[in-house]
Each structure stands twice: as structure tokens, then as C-alpha cells.
Amino acid sequence: MDQRVLEHAETLVDWSGRIEDGDDVVVSVGEGAHDLGVAVAKKIGERGANMHVTYASEEMDRAYQRAHDGRFDVDPEFELALYERADSALSLRGTRNTATTVDIPEETQQAFGQAREQIREARLATDWVSTVHPTRALAQQAGMSYEAYTDFVYNAILRDWESLAEEMGQLKEILDGGSEVRILKDGDATDLTLSIENRTAVNSAASVAYDSHNLPSGEVFTAPADTAGQVVFDIPMTIRGTRVENARLVFKDGVVVDWEADAGEDVLTTIIETDGGSNRLGELGIGMNRGIDRITDQILFDEKMGGTVHLALGRAYEACLPEGESGTQSAVHVDLITDMREDGTRLLVDGDPIQRDGVFRWEDGFEE
Amino acid sequence: MDQRVLEHAETLVDWSGRIEDGDDVVVSVGEGAHDLGVAVAKKIGERGANMHVTYASEEMDRAYQRAHDGRFDVDPEFELALYERADSALSLRGTRNTATTVDIPEETQQAFGQAREQIREARLATDWVSTVHPTRALAQQAGMSYEAYTDFVYNAILRDWESLAEEMGQLKEILDGGSEVRILKDGDATDLTLSIENRTAVNSAASVAYDSHNLPSGEVFTAPADTAGQVVFDIPMTIRGTRVENARLVFKDGVVVDWEADAGEDVLTTIIETDGGSNRLGELGIGMNRGIDRITDQILFDEKMGGTVHLALGRAYEACLPEGESGTQSAVHVDLITDMREDGTRLLVDGDPIQRDGVFRWEDGFEE
Numbered sequence: 001m002d003q004r005v006l007e008h009a010e011t012l013v014d015w016s017g018r019i020e021d022g023d024d025v026v027v028s029v030g031e032g033a034h035d036l037g038v039a040v041a042k043k044i045g046e047r048g049a050n051m052h053v054t055y056a057s058e059e060m061d062r063a064y065q066r067a068h069d070g071r072f073d074v075d076p077e078f079e080l081a082l083y084e085r086a087d088s089a090l091s092l093r094g095t096r097n098t099a100t101t102v103d104i105p106e107e108t109q110q111a112f113g114q115a116r117e118q119i120r121e122a123r124l125a126t127d128w129v130s131t132v133h134p135t136r137a138l139a140q141q142a143g144m145s146y147e148a149y150t151d152f153v154y155n156a157i158l159r160d161w162e163s164l165a166e167e168m169g170q171l172k173e174i175l176d177g178g179s180e181v182r183i184l185k186d187g188d189a190t191d192l193t194l195s196i197e198n199r200t201a202v203n204s205a206a207s208v209a210y211d212s213h214n215l216p217s218g219e220v221f222t223a224p225a226d227t228a229g230q231v232v233f234d235i236p237m238t239i240r241g242t243r244v245e246n247a248r249l250v251f252k253d254g255v256v257v258d259w260e261a262d263a264g265e266d267v268l269t270t271i272i273e274t275d276g277g278s279n280r281l282g283e284l285g286i287g288m289n290r291g292i293d294r295i296t297d298q299i300l301f302d303e304k305m306g307g308t309v310h311l312a313l314g315r316a317y318e319a320c321l322p323e324g325e326s327g328t329q330s331a332v333h334v335d336l337i338t339d340m341r342e343d344g345t346r347l348l349v350d351g352d353p354i355q356r357d358g359v360f361r362w363e364d365g366f367e368e
Numbered sequence: 369m370d371q372r373v374l375e376h377a378e379t380l381v382d383w384s385g386r387i388e389d390g391d392d393v394v395v396s397v398g399e400g401a402h403d404l405g406v407a408v409a410k411k412i413g414e415r416g417a418n419m420h421v422t423y424a425s426e427e428m429d430r431a432y433q434r435a436h437d438g439r440f441d442v443d444p445e446f447e448l449a450l451y452e453r454a455d456s457a458l459s460l461r462g463t464r465n466t467a468t469t470v471d472i473p474e475e476t477q478q479a480f481g482q483a484r485e486q487i488r489e490a491r492l493a494t495d496w497v498s499t500v501h502p503t504r505a506l507a508q509q510a511g512m513s514y515e516a517y518t519d520f521v522y523n524a525i526l527r528d529w530e531s532l533a534e535e536m537g538q539l540k541e542i543l544d545g546g547s548e549v550r551i552l553k554d555g556d557a558t559d560l561t562l563s564i565e566n567r568t569a570v571n572s573a574a575s576v577a578y579d580s581h582n583l584p585s586g587e588v589f590t591a592p593a594d595t596a597g598q599v600v601f602d603i604p605m606t607i608r609g610t611r612v613e614n615a616r617l618v619f620k621d622g623v624v625v626d627w628e629a630d631a632g633e634d635v636l637t638t639i640i641e642t643d644g645g646s647n648r649l650g651e652l653g654i655g656m657n658r659g660i661d662r663i664t665d666q667i668l669f670d671e672k673m674g675g676t677v678h679l680a681l682g683r684a685y686e687a688c689l690p691e692g693e694s695g696t697q698s699a700v701h702v703d704l705i706t707d708m709r710e711d712g713t714r715l716l717v718d719g720d721p722i723q724r725d726g727v728f729r730w731e732d733g734f735e736e
Contacts, residue, residue, distance in 0.1 A: 024446040029423050034399070041428035044437030050444035054421035055397050060409035067413030077416035078392040079454035085446035 001035060004154040008131070009039035012090060013047060015161050016129045016207050016215045021048035023087040026126075028056045032135035033094030040092065052082065056091065058100040065104050065112055072115035077111025083122035088208075098141050102241075108293050127208040131157070131171055131215040131299035132300065142296035155291040156216040156301055157271035165205035168288055170362060171220045171354070175201035178349040181224065181284060183231065183309060183338070185345040190338065192231040192251065194224035194284055196349075211319060217303040223327045224311075227251040235308065236249035238297050242267040247336055255279050256313070270280045271313055277330030283312035283320075284336070286347070288360075300334055307341040309357030369403060372522040376499070377407035377644065381415060383529050383631070384497045384575050384583045389416035391455040394494075397425045400503035401462030408458060416495040420450065424459065426468040433472050433480055440483035451490035456576075463502035466509050470609070492688045499525070499583040500668060510664035522670055524584040532586060533573035536646040536656055538730060539588045539722070543569035546717040549592065549652060551599065551677060551706070553713040558618060560599040560619065562592035562652055566690045579687060586657025586672040591688035592649050592679075595619040601714040603676065603705035606665050611637040615704055623647050624681070639681055645698030651680035651688075654715070656728075667703055675726030 013019045025044055029037040037053070041240040044051045083089065101109070113120075132138070132153065139149035175181075175196055183192045199222045203210050206217035233247045244264030249256050256279040261268050272279050303310045312335045316327030340347060341358030348354065359366045372679045381387045397405040405421070412419050448664055451457065469477070480489075500506070500521065507517035543549075543564055551560045571578050574585035602617045612632030617624050624647040629636050640647050658674040671678045680703045684695030708715060709726030716722065727734045 022441060022445050027447070029425070031402070034425065034427070037425060038427045038431045041425075044433045045432040048437060048439070050441050050447070051428075052444070052447045052450070053423045053425060053428055055401060055405070055421045057397070057402065057405060057409075059402070059406045060397075060419075060421055063406045063410040064413040064419055067410045069416060071416070071431055073418050076392050076420075078394070078450050079418070079420045081453050082420070082446050085449050159408060243710075259530035310662040362543070 001039065004158060005035050005039045006042070006090060007158050008154065009043045011157060012040060012129060012131055012215055013043040013160070016131070017048050017088050017090055017127060018208055019044060019049050019088060021182045023049040024052070024087045025049050026052050026054060026086045026295065026363055028054045028080065028089065028206060030056045030087065030094040030133065031058060031093055032096045032137065033092040033133040036092045036094065036133040041090055056093070059097060062101050062104055065108050066335055069106070070108050070111050074115050075118040077328040080119050080122060083119055086126050089123050089126045089128040091128070091130040092133055093130065095137050095203045096135060097137050099105070108365060129213050129215055136231065138279045138298065142298060144296070152294065152296065156289060156304070157295070159216070159218065159291050161206055161290065165203060165210065167362070168203045168205060168218070168220050171286060171288070171360070172201040174349050174354060175220065175222050180350055182348040183346070185338065185342060186232065191233045192227065192229040194281065196222050196224055199223050199320050200322070202319050214300060216289055216301065218289070218292070218306070219285045219287050221283050221285035221317070221320070223295065224284045224314035226254045226350065228253065231311065231338065233336040234316070234337050235302065235339055237299070237302065237337065239264065239267050239271070239334060244268060256297050271332055271334050274332050275330050277328045278314045278332045279326045280313070281311050282314045282316035282328040282330065283310070283314070283335070285310045294313070302337055303335050307339065308337050308338040309340055309347065310335045312336070369409065372526060372600070372687055373403050373407045376404060376522065376528050377411045379525060379529070380408060380497060380499055380583055381411040384499070385456050385458055385495060387412060387415050387417050387456060390451060391417040392420070393417050394420050394422060394450065394454045394457045396422045396457065396459045398424045398462040398501065399426065400464045400505065401460040401501035404460045404462065404501040407681055408460065424461070426463060430469050430472055435664045436476070437465055438476050442481055442483050443486040448487050448490060451487055451494065454494050457491050457494045457496040459496070460501055461498065461500040462503045463505050464503060465505050480710050496577065497581055497583055498650045498668070506666065511664060512664070520662065520664065523661070524657060524672070525660050526724070527584070527586065527657065529574055532656065533571060533578065535572060535730070536571045536586070539654060539728070540569040543588065543590050543718050548718055550716040552716070553706065553708070553710065558599045560595065560597040562649065563594040564590050564592055564652070565609065567591050567688050568690070570685065570687050582668060584657055584659070584669065584672055586660070586674070587653045587655050589651050589653035589685070589686035589688070594622045594651045595649050596621065599679065599706065601704040601706050603663055603707055604666070604672065605670065605705065607632065607635055607639070607702060612636060639700055639702050642700050643698055645696045646682045646700045648681070649679050650682045650684035650696040651678070651703070652696065653678045653680070670701050670705055675707065676705050677708055677715065678703045678705045680704070686699050698735050699713060
């Protein structure tokens with residue numbers, strides 16, 4: 001077994017999941033994640049925790065949901081009881097075919113999801129962590145060879161998380177104390193101002209100890225308000241099966257008032273017009289994972305890339321909001337990414353440059 | 369997908385498991401049983417039942433148990449809660465390597481098993497069924513090509529179970545009304561007498577409706593007493609990793625008084641000397657599955673083969689015993705098989721031949 005699989009398992013179980021003696025751990029293994037499953041089982045055994053292994057088979061889900069009449073029982077008690085009593089839930093994703101579930105009717109998927117809300121809540125109430133094992137299907141989606149993709153994934157996952165958490169702590173401190181973020185790029189093509197007054201940033205350090213539930217992670221995010229100006233998202237991505245390129249949004253008083261895109265404008269329109277919150281921002285995220293050195297069209301990786309900033313249309317995360325304030329409410333949360341590594345690009349907090357040309361203030365090469 | 373996989377799934381879900389709308393079903397998928405898992409998911413979806421899928425990975429079990437210090441928590445509550453609330457548990461076995469768990473220390477396996485007694489009991493209290501999906505590893509163990517082994521497995525599983533259940537019902541009736549079974553073979557090399565007075569035979573028709581929990585099945589079994597005489601088990605088999613050939617047992621007053629074997633005599637001795645019940649018979653089983661036409665050294669198939677009889681040293685099944693009687697009690701239950709298809713072989717109940725040369729009284733070719 002690749003030594004990195006064991007290191008991945010150790011990072012997941014110890015740094016991310018904080019699994020301890022006697023913990024009741026549900027491990028969910030994707031169809032292509034068997035090897036990581038074996039390594040994780042070893043680490044859970046070493047920690048003296050208890051393990052229940054579920055098989056997250058997309059092909060079984062597809063067969064089941066397509067065959068069902070769609071009137072799903074609400075939160076079947078046997079499964080709810082499992083998650084309600086679990087301390088942790090580790091999800092080892094790793095598909096063998098990213099298109100497996102495309103022919104489950106949309107309304108069936110929605111009905112299935114709605115019927116399992118309590119089970120989902122019970123799972124989210126545990127110390128849950130979601131990670132990904134490199135597969136050929138994911139390499140294909142990224143347009144990479146399996147070997148190169150595997151290197152890419154482990155480079156993103158096998159970080160010195162303790163020191164990255166410290167570095168991200170600096171940025172969190174700046175954002176927590178700041179009132180306004182400004183993003184400048186490409187002359188005035190991007191000039192966006194966001195209020196972060198009274199908002200709390202999350203140091204997303206890939207550990208339940210930081211209330212961060214994805215491995216890899218490596219971003220600091222907050223919930224902005226009163227957005228004004230314009231922004232171009234030059235990192236191309238696939239949203240709902242459609243390629244979106246160079247989306248340009250114009251904001252006034254916190255609301256999107258104009259938009260266009262070189263590709264995928266229709267899906268952008270659909271998203272913005274979803275509901276009363278989908279034309280506002282719910283998230284400002286700043287990528288800080290320098291292990292991610294390329295775009296792979298997998299949002300879990302792309303949005304964490306050091307030297308990028310992402311903004312999400314729709315729902316805000318509660319952890320960023322002051323007590324009693326609701327922030328942006330919406331059924332959607334769609335991330336769009338902009339590359340900050342171009343000449344003349346600036347990220348300012350209350351007028352002070354925090355990042356120049358993708359380089360943070362505390363990094364080498366920041367000086368002008 | 370091989371059409372037979374779907375037929376297998378349908379037999380399992382409908383005939384064996386009797387899965388109905390709203391049932392809570394735990395489906396356990398072995399490492400090599402994915403395809404059967406997909407077919408079973410489809411059938412469970414069609415029936416409108418609820419499904420929780422576990423991954424029965426021997427490699428994960430091995431990694432976990434070997435890494436653990438061996439002081440396992442007793443019946444972890446989260447998993448116990450799942451099985452206590454389940455209606456059915458379908459186990460889809462199908463290993464990719466029959467030797468995966470050979471290097472888990474024996475005491476670790478025992479400690480793990482002992483720590484999960486209540487979970488095991490909760491699972492056995494559901495409508496559970498265990499079946500097997502053909503894999504290359506199982507074909508290899510049987511000394512067969514994968515294609516031939518696959519044909520063999522489906523031939524055993526895809527029976528007309530309703531009509532086989534009826535046929536087996538006839539034999540059950542004979543045994544339930546009888547007092548004494550006699551097995552004669554090979555001159556007097558085998559001449560064994562067993563009392564079945566007051567015992568109830570089980571019609572093992574591969575369905576929870578018959579209290580029969582394996583697919584394939586196809587045997588009628590009861591709990592004998594007062595065994596006397598001698599018997600040769602000429603079907604070779606692997607017991608605890610050791611090849612056993614031509615085991616010969618001599619019984620007096622229900623107890624084994626002498627034994628030998630052409631191969632594996634040591635393991636035979638170990639079994640017989642285990643405890644106070646391991647030198648007595650716990651089961652007389654009569655194979656009636658004519659779809660099984662060869663010995664594959666897999667007890668699930670071998671003991672069901674039409675034209676064979678098996679006797680088990682050790683524990684008797686409760687279902688065969690009259691109220692208040694305990695039958696043979698033992699930590700072991702080890703089946704040994706004899707071929708009844710040789711010239712001059714007889715199976716008699718109260719002196720009447722039920723089977724001659726492997727042919728039952730109600731089958732063509734029984735007349736002398």
C-alpha cells in the first residue's frame with residue numbers, strides 16, 4: 001500500500017476526526033475508497049475506538065432510488081438510531097464514475113433527501129469529516145493521469161496542518177477585527193467592496209477541533225454584507241453539469257443587479273433567480289492551501305487553493321454571524337472563484353493590503 | 369449485468385427474505401459482492417422497503433482487529449441500536465481472498481466475537497438471510513474456472529424453491545413420524561443407527577418463512593440421539609485449514625468411542641475432545657438440492673447436495689428439540705459428509721428405505 005494512504009488515514013483519524021478510545025465511529029466507504037478504508041480501520045483500531053462500516057455505493061443508491069415509487073419512509077428509525085448514538089462519522093469518498101447518479105430523476109433525489117432530514121441532521125451533529133480517496137474517475141474529471149492526480153490529492157491533504165492552522169489564525173484575526181474587504185484586479189474589471197463588520201471568520205483547518213469538516217481544507221471564510229461593485233470569476237468551473245467561464249457580477253447595495261458570462265450564463269441566471277437570497281453573497285472565502293497548485297474542477301480542492309478567493313451566492317454559514325442575525329438565507333450556496341495571482345491584484349482589509357498578486361503579507365515576496 | 373444476478377436478488381428478497389413495503393433492511397455487502405448488491409438494492413427499492421448498507425470488508429476487519437489492543441468494548445450501542453430496530457438483515461458474501469483473515473491472532477478474533485454477542489443476537493432475531501455471490505477467489509477454492517463456478521452457484525441458487533419445499537416437506541413428515549434412522553453403505557463399513565424419537569425435522573427451504581436462513585439451502589435436518597455403530601465420511605473437506613479425508617467414527621450409546629482418518633486425524637481429535645458435547649451428534653442432515661452436482665469444499669454448498677447425508681459433531685439446533693429438552697450442547701458444530709450415491713447404499717427410517725443409492729423414494733429410479 002502507498003505509504004501516503006496510511007498518512008492520509010492518520011491525518012483523518014487524528015488531526016481531523018480527533019478519534020479517541022471508546023468513540024463510536026461510523027466509517028462510510030465509497031466504491032473506490034477501499035484502500036483508504038483499510039488504512040482508516042487500522043488507525044481506528046489503534047485508537048481503540050468502535051467502528052461500524054457503511055458502503056456508500058452510488059450504483060446501489062441509483063438502483064434503489066430508481067426502482068422505488070418515490071414515496072420514501074421518513075427517517076427510518078434503525079438508521080436514525082445509529083447516527084444519533086454515533087460520536088463521529090468519517091466519509092471516505094472516491095467514486096468510480098462521476099456520472100453514476102445522473103439518471104436518477106431529479107424529483108426522486110429530492111424526495112429521498114427530504115425524507116432523510118433527521119438522519120442527515122443526526123450525522124451532522126457528530127464529529128463528522130468528509131475526505132476523498134484518489135480514483136481514476138476523479139483523475140479523469142480533473143483531466144489528469146491517475147498518478148499525477150494521486151500526487152495532487154496527497155499534496156493537498158498531507159500538509160503540516162498545525163502550522164497552517166496558525167497561519168490561517170492570523171488572517172482570521174485580521175478579518176475579525178476589520179470592517180471592509182476590497183478586491184481589486186485587472187484595472188477596474190474587478191473592484192468589489194464587502195462589509196464584514198461584526199462578522200466572525202472561520203479558520204477552516206480540516207479538523208473538528210476548528211469546526212472544519214473537510215479534508216483537505218485550508219481556507220478562512222466569513223459572511224459578507226452590503227456588497228458593491230463588480231467582480232470577474234476567471235477560474236472556470238462546472239456548475240450543475242454546465243461549464244461556467246468568466247462570470248461577471250455587478251452588485252449594488254448587496255444585491256446582484258447585472259450579470260453575464262462567456263459560457264454558462266443560463267445556469268448563472270437560474271441560480272441568481274432561485275429565491276430571495278440567491279442574488280446576495282453568503283460567503284467570502286480566502287484559499288490558503290499551498291499544496292493545491294492547480295484547478296481540477298472539483299470544488300473541494302479548487303476553493304481552497306492558495307492565491308484564490310471565492311464568493312458564494314446564497315446561504316451564509318451560521319458560525320460567521322453574530323447572535324440573532326440571520327445573514328443571507330437561500331436554498332442555494334454556489335461558489336465562484338477568482339484568481340488573485342495576477343499582477344496588480346490586491347486584497348485589502350480596511351484599506352491595508354493583506355495580499356498582493358496572490359502573496360499574503362506574511363509570506364516571502366509580499367514587499368513591493 | 370448477468371441476468372442471473374437479478375434473479376438471485378429476486379429470489380433472495382422475495383422467496384428467502386420476504387421483504388415487504390416499509391421493512392427496515394440491513395444489507396451487508398462483501399468485498400466481491402458489489403454486483404449482487406446493486407441488484408438487491410433494485411429489488412428492495414421495488415418492494416418499497418428501507419435500506420441501510422454495510423460494507424463487510426474482511427481486509428478492514430483484519431486491519432482493525434490486528435491494530436486493536438484486544439480489549440474490545442462490549443456491544444457498542446450505536447450498532448446494537450441499528451440491529452435491534454432492523455426487520456431483516458441480508459448478508460451478501462463474496463470474498464476476494466479466502467485467506468484474508470488467517471493472520472488475525474485467534475485470541476483477538478475470539479475476544480472480538482465475544483464482545484459482540486448481543487449485536488449478533490439482535491441480528492439473528494431479525495429475518496436474516498446469508499447468501500453468496502460468485503467470485504474468482506471462491507472459484508479458486510473450489511478448483512474451478514470462474515465461469516464454471518458461476519454456473520455452479522446459480523444452478524444451486526436458482527431453483528424452483530416452492531416445489532423443492534414441497535418435496536422436502538414429504539421427508540420432514542417421514543422423519544417427524546419416525547423413531548429410528550439407519551444408514552447403510554459399503555458392506556458394513558457404514559452401519560449407523562440414530563434415534564429421532566420425539567424430534568422435529570426442519571424443512572430448510574432457503575426462506576425465513578421456513579426458519580431457513582441460507583440461500584442456497586435444500587436440506588432436511590433433525591437432532592439425533594443414542595447413535596450407535598460406525599460411519600465413514602468419504603467426502604473430503606477442509607476443516608480449520610486442514611484437509612480431512614475418510615474420517616471413520618465409531619459410536620456407542622450416543623458417544624464417539626473410536627475414530628481415525630486417512631488425513632486430518634489430529635484436527636478430528638481436537639474437535640471430538642473439545643468439550644462434553646463434541647463427542648456426540650447434534651445434527652443429521654439430508655441433502656436435497658439437486659442443483660448442486662459436485663463437491664467444492666464449501667460447506668454451504670456441499671452439505672446441501674442431493675444424494676449426500678451429513679452428520680455434525682456438537683451443538684444441536686433448538687428447533688429440532690422437544691420443549692424442555694436441551695439436546696447436545698457444545699461450543700462446536702462441525703459437519704461431516706458421506707456420499708449416498710454408491711451402489712448398495714441405503715437410508716432407512718424404521719426399517720423402510722427412504723433412499724436407495726442416493727435416489728429418494730419419490731424420485732425416478734428408486735425401484736429396485
